[in-house]
Amino acid sequence: MVSTDNPMTYLLEVILSHLVLTSALLLAALTAARWHIRDSYKVGGFSQKHVLVTGCDSGFGNLLARQLDRKGFHVIAACLTEKGAADLAAEASPRLKTLLLNVTDSESIGRAVEFVSGEVGERGLWGLVNNAGRSTPIGPTEWMQLEDFTKVLDVNLIGVIEVTLQFLPLLKKAQGRVVNVASILGRLSLTGGGYCLSKCGVEAFSDSLRRDMQHFGIKVSIIEPGFFKTGVTRLDLIEADLRRLWTRLPQDVKASYGAKYFEDYVKAQGFSMGILCSPDISKVTRCMEHAPTAYSPRTRYAAGWDAKLFWIPLSYMPSFVTDFVISVLLPSPKDERNI
Numbered sequence: 001m002v003s004t005d006n007p008m009t010y011l012l013e014v015i016l017s018h019l020v021l022t023s024a025l026l027l028a029a030l031t032a033a034r035w036h037i038r039d040s041y042k043v044g045g046f047s048q049k050h051v052l053v054t055g056c057d058s059g060f061g062n063l064l065a066r067q068l069d070r071k072g073f074h075v076i077a078a079c080l081t082e083k084g085a086a087d088l089a090a091e092a093s094p095r096l097k098t099l100l101l102n103v104t105d106s107e108s109i110g111r112a113v114e115f116v117s118g119e120v121g122e123r124g125l126w127g128l129v130n131n132a133g134r135s136t137p138i139g140p141t142e143w144m145q146l147e148d149f150t151k152v153l154d155v156n157l158i159g160v161i162e163v164t165l166q167f168l169p170l171l172k173k174a175q176g177r178v179v180n181v182a183s184i185l186g187r188l189s190l191t192g193g194g195y196c197l198s199k200c201g202v203e204a205f206s207d208s209l210r211r212d213m214q215h216f217g218i219k220v221s222i223i224e225p226g227f228f229k230t231g232v233t234r235l236d237l238i239e240a241d242l243r244r245l246w247t248r249l250p251q252d253v254k255a256s257y258g259a260k261y262f263e264d265y266v267k268a269q270g271f272s273m274g275i276l277c278s279p280d281i282s283k284v285t286r287c288m289e290h291a292p293t294a295y296s297p298r299t300r301y302a303a304g305w306d307a308k309l310f311w312i313p314l315s316y317m318p319s320f321v322t323d324f325v326i327s328v329l330l331p332s333p334k335d336e337r338n339i
Helices: 006-017 019-040 058-069 082-091 106-123 146-173 194-216 235-247 250-255 261-276 282-293 305-315 319-329
Strands: 048-052 073-079 096-100 127-130 175-179 217-226 300-303
Touching: 006 106, 006 319, 048 058, 058 073, 058 082, 058 250, 058 282, 058 319, 082 096, 096 106, 106 146, 127 146, 127 282, 146 175, 146 194, 175 194, 175 282, 217 282, 217 305, 235 261, 282 300, 300 305, 305 319
Parallel strands: 048 073, 048 127, 073 096, 127 175, 175 217, 217 300
Antiparallel strands: none
């Protein structure tokens, strides 16, 4: 019988009687502390390092380029448009250089390699951030044609692969970092089109690249953002492209979905995006910044409360659970005779 005359003695006896639990909690605390300390170590010599960021016209890439510029890095910001490049250069230090890059054009990538080679010299390229991407066409799979898939895959996946392969020699010189922007939709496919496919492909490509390049001192990180307000999630652009897809459908296919399906789909998408999309894109760029600045970058970075607390846990659930959640978010076709 444990004595309860002295509360402190009783508490001590209870703790000692659960030695295994106490040891486990202590080990967990020490592990967390060690991880936090290790995670906070930074590499030195930012002013001697070059980082190439793609997709810098707006959104994540634009903000990240400015953040790294303020840190003292030599940033090479790749933009798709001359206006995007000019606007970014006006907001950054003279140290930041811009170039035009279309990640779907091999010749454009080759010109970028030549430019970057001249900038980095024998030091090599410390960081490559593959951020350029697009979302549309996106929507129900049956509404798509093959070219709708390839439009997205060419930018989000094939572009990432070719840019990375072309810059690997420069990255090996510096024993640098590759940062690939995927998505929680690379873990959990919520809709049809090429976007989820491309981001799933980025995950797989990054994993194989990381394992292959670790022998050469190159570290590879994956960014998995949740939903944020950027050009990729602009509802007006997504709705306009959905209307294009809907308009060209054969009449019998439209009838199988129902006359109101398109409007219901757009409303449901707008409602979901309104709840989920965060305007604070710095939550993503802080993760992107950590990868090239940390001594021990993480393999994966989940960015946003919805990614950490909802989408990623949901991706580990049984299929019937994820199917139910998605059925709540999106309308069902009216013609369900074969279900």
